[in-house]
Amino acid sequence: MLALEMFRSIPRYAAAxxxxxxxxxxxxxxxxxxxxxxRDEPVVRRAGWAQVRPLLSGICGSDLGAVTGxxxxxxxxxxxxxxxxxxxxxxxxxxxxxxxxxxxxxxIDPVLACAARGVEPCEPCRTGRTNLCNHxxxxxxxxxxxxxxxxxxxxxWGERLTVHRSQLHPVxxxxxxxxxxxxxxxxxxxQLARRAQxxxxxxxxxxxxxxxxLFAVLALRHLTDAGRITVIAKHGRQEQLARAFGASDVAxxxxxMRAVRRTTRALRVAPEGLPGPASRLSGATEMLLGGVxxxxxxxxxxxxxxxxxxxxxxxGRVVLSGxxxxxxLSPAWFRELEVAGTYASTGDAFDVAIQLAQEAPLDDxxxxxxxxxxxxxxxxxxxxxxxxxxxxxxxxxxxxx
Amino acid sequence: MSRPxxxxxxxxxxxxxxxxEGEGxxxxxxxxxxxxxYPPESLxxxxxxxxxxHRALLEPVGSDPLPTLLRPGMRLTIAFxxxxxxxxxxxxxxxxxRIIEQVLTMAAEAGVDDVExxxxxxxxxxxxxxxxxxxxxxxxxxxFFPQGxxxxxxxxxxxNLLHVGQTDRGEDVEINRRxxxxxxxxxxxxxxxxxxxxxxxxxxxxxxxxxxxxxxxxHTMVHSRSFMDHTKSAMHHSAWRMGRMLADHVKIFTIExxxxxxxxxxxxxxxxxxxxxxxxxxxxxxxxxxxxxxxxPKGLTHNIFxxxxxxxxxxxxNAGETEAVHELxxxxxxxxxxxxVQGQSDVLVLGVxxxxxxxxxxxxxxxxxxxxxxxYYFNSYRGQPVVRKGGAVILYHPVEPDFNQLHHPSxxxxxEEVLTSSTDPAVIEAKFEEQYATDPWYIHLYRTSHAYHGxxxxxxxxxxxxxxxxxxxxxxxxxxxxxxxxxxxxAASSLQDALEMASSTVGRSPSITYLRNPPHLIADxx
Ligand SMILES: [Zn+2]
Ligand SMILES: [Zn+2]
Numbered sequence: 050m051l052a053l054e055m056f057r058s059i060p061r062y063a064a065a066x067x068x069x070x071x072x073x074x075x076x077x078x079x080x081x082x083x084x085x086x087x088r089d090e091p092v093v094r095r096a097g098w099a100q101v102r103p104l105l106s107g108i109c110g111s112d113l114g115a116v117t118g119x120x121x122x123x124x125x126x127x128x129x130x131x132x133x134x135x136x137x138x139x140x141x142x143x144x145x146x147x148x149x150x151x152x153x154x155x156x157i158d159p160v161l162a163c164a165a166r167g168v169e170p171c172e173p174c175r176t177g178r179t180n181l182c183n184h185x186x187x188x189x190x191x192x193x194x195x196x197x198x199x200x201x202x203x204x205x206w207g208e209r210l211t212v213h214r215s216q217l218h219p220v221x222x223x224x225x226x227x228x229x230x231x232x233x234x235x236x237x238x239x240q241l242a243r244r245a246q247x248x249x250x251x252x253x254x255x256x257x258x259x260x261x262x263l264f265a266v267l268a269l270r271h272l273t274d275a276g277r278i279t280v281i282a283k284h285g286r287q288e289q290l291a292r293a294f295g296a297s298d299v300a301x302x303x304x305x306m307r308a309v310r311r312t313t314r315a316l317r318v319a320p321e322g323l324p325g326p327a328s329r330l331s332g333a334t335e336m337l338l339g340g341v342x343x344x345x346x347x348x349x350x351x352x353x354x355x356x357x358x359x360x361x362x363x364x365g366r367v368v369l370s371g372x373x374x375x376x377x378l379s380p381a382w383f384r385e386l387e388v389a390g391t392y393a394s395t396g397d398a399f400d401v402a403i404q405l406a407q408e409a410p411l412d413d414x415x416x417x418x419x420x421x422x423x424x425x426x427x428x429x430x431x432x433x434x435x436x437x438x439x440x441x442x443x444x445x446x447x448x449x450x
Numbered sequence: 451m452s453r454p455x456x457x458x459x460x461x462x463x464x465x466x467x468x469x470x471e472g473e474g475x476x477x478x479x480x481x482x483x484x485x486x487x488y489p490p491e492s493l494x495x496x497x498x499x500x501x502x503x504h505r506a507l508l509e510p511v512g513s514d515p516l517p518t519l520l521r522p523g524m525r526l527t528i529a530f531x532x533x534x535x536x537x538x539x540x541x542x543x544x545x546x547x548r549i550i551e552q553v554l555t556m557a558a559e560a561g562v563d564d565v566e567x568x569x570x571x572x573x574x575x576x577x578x579x580x581x582x583x584x585x586x587x588x589x590x591x592x593x594f595f596p597q598g599x600x601x602x603x604x605x606x607x608x609x610n611l612l613h614v615g616q617t618d619r620g621e622d623v624e625i626n627r628r629x630x631x632x633x634x635x636x637x638x639x640x641x642x643x644x645x646x647x648x649x650x651x652x653x654x655x656x657x658x659x660x661x662x663x664x665x666x667x668x669h670t671m672v673h674s675r676s677f678m679d680h681t682k683s684a685m686h687h688s689a690w691r692m693g694r695m696l697a698d699h700v701k702i703f704t705i706e707x708x709x710x711x712x713x714x715x716x717x718x719x720x721x722x723x724x725x726x727x728x729x730x731x732x733x734x735x736x737x738x739x740x741x742x743x744x745x746x747p748k749g750l751t752h753n754i755f756x757x758x759x760x761x762x763x764x765x766x767x768n769a770g771e772t773e774a775v776h777e778l779x780x781x782x783x784x785x786x787x788x789x790x791v792q793g794q795s796d797v798l799v800l801g802v803x804x805x806x807x808x809x810x811x812x813x814x815x816x817x818x819x820x821x822x823x824x825x826y827y828f829n830s831y832r833g834q835p836v837v838r839k840g841g842a843v844i845l846y847h848p849v850e851p852d853f854n855q856l857h858h859p860s861x862x863x864x865x866e867e868v869l870t871s872s873t874d875p876a877v878i879e880a881k882f883e884e885q886y887a888t889d890p891w892y893i894h895l896y897r898t899s900h901a902y903h904g905x906x907x908x909x910x911x912x913x914x915x916x917x918x919x920x921x922x923x924x925x926x927x928x929x930x931x932x933x934x935x936x937x938x939x940x941a942a943s944s945l946q947d948a949l950e951m952a953s954s955t956v957g958r959s960p961s962i963t964y965l966r967n968p969p970h971l972i973a974d975x976x
Pocket of ligand 1: 109110111
């Protein structure tokens, strides 16, 4: 079968890291640690596993992070190389899987937890928090926190993958492939909205209006009693979508602090007020006294996280949605912030996400579809999606043209 | 000798005319038949200014002479018009300095030693120490500022405000406590336009938001016709009610001054003259100025303009009871500025210059440019507006969305948040005013930095409410399109384009009037 494969190449990893996300063309050029290969179809000969033929597979920020080398080395022990990326998948079963007959259209919860690995449930899995599974490196399949990061299962960027029954959610007939492929990221957003613990009427800042940020707004509006939701967006189309999904205000990144100050009537402390040479201290940026109840970093960049930390009110909550970069944690200390992570999804999040995928104004959210062999273009497009007005770029795995 | 105002009809021999547009001006060729209204030439200035001041203090109207009002042990407060007047600032010494020095001399002779001097800046920004010094002069500054006896009025200092009561219409009168509790309050005014002075001085200049909101609102502004005529202005009616009430409560000695039209320093003197009378020297300075402005970097141009000082002549100084004084003042202002204009026209053309009351030493942002054009100049009429109901106003200004972050922080938010939501003065008043007026951050910046009060951009927008209500079309020539559209107006690249765009409102051959100011003029429309 045809698949895109990410392989271990220390020089390429280093090169990608050096170039970072700054030069899209270079990033997916000859130095990318990705290649198009023909390889055997993945099989796991255990009860409950079956093959799936992906129809559409999304490109997630974490996939781009892996390609660009911006992913923390923390994850290197949690993956098994070489793997086929892709964990936002709508596909169909090519064989029966327990109660689900062949041909069933499915979306996939990518987390490879105890049930899939055939090991005794760990403590988080026993309490239903499979996204926090402690066993993602052991059992029937190779290490890999998710489908799409595991050598044995394959991923959405190949023509076949293998999936455990515990990961499968059938897709209702009326739901198009273009919407179904959004279910996994929507489920993450549902998880995020729950982790945010927004108080009734509470104010929220969502930093970032890529897929993660936009879906966060959607989920917050559907699942919480959030009051004013302010979204930081760079591009015009993102602003439109943020409003359509329920944002009360949208501000440009350089306007973010000002917008939050205004909506929450916080006091602003700006270093420009310092006298003399102190005003030239580098790295000194403004901060708020007061601010939003909940700040959400949906970018994962240093500046985004800094903005969120500096504009969340004392005793408030900061949610890390994107894979976070280093930031100055002083506000977390001084303002007694609760810093919460949110990863993948758990419980009934997929059911809620399927519901959202049916009801929300998600037409045209998938803005680019590429066959596997045009992967360089696809990744390039995904890397510049915001600027180009695209929310989600997908591989159309069926297409060979 | 001075000449009265002049109305010219453009014909084949009329040269291109100067039109101000921010930090620069252009020479515009107007369509034949355009009516151009020139301000009257300057009245002669009083030669013995100090003598005139002295006489006014000794021979006041409706009051005993100042020296008889002064006695040992009394509390004397002197309040003065802030930096928003005059425009441009005057060459040294400022008339306020000369008056305050004489008042202080008389107070010293009478043995008064409890004296405080307050800048009546209402919700305007605090003046810096050097701005205070420029107004009151070196000697007064040195004697009073270090001890804290010369300072800015703080409309948010609850401890230092006094709620004097309510008028018979239920309007709160709350002013500076020191002023209200003084045995004598001397107010030193500079009357540049007929809108200023009278009971606008104390009840507005020394008031709090609680008191100002009764007349600074969109309803009152729409019903002030015009601001330049206090007998026809709902805003002034309210101020007058407050002023009469205050006069019962505290003894006020008002000193008002009037200036002539000498607003341009010598190198720009040609701007003061009518174009067809320009001589070789005027032509040369005009070319030099234009070349200089074209070549100079933006920052330098800004500094040249903001550094301009006007060689005004004093045309009158009157002191005593507020209303009696103001009557003399208004007569003098009218003598200098009134120009008779026969009938309204379809289109009004205005050049908006670099300076308004709220961007001295600062930047004229889009809201201030609007206030200047549609608030002040549009309202420079008596009788009826120069442009007919439903007509068009064409303004010249770059309207760049540049803001001074120090002076105008709430303006940025007003531009970003309020104007993107609505441009209707009544709507934004209902939806946003209170939030901005009570925002603790703006209050903090107003009190401790040099920021206009949070509510100030709303007032600027309300100033333009009457014009927005009256005219059918507002078009800016040479302006930043985005900024102008955000404010609900249209942008054109030339006068021809603007007239073309306005043709749906006023037809293909509209009557046009160009008010050629500055200097100031009031069109007395019959
Ligand atoms: Zn993902
Ligand atoms: Zn587990």
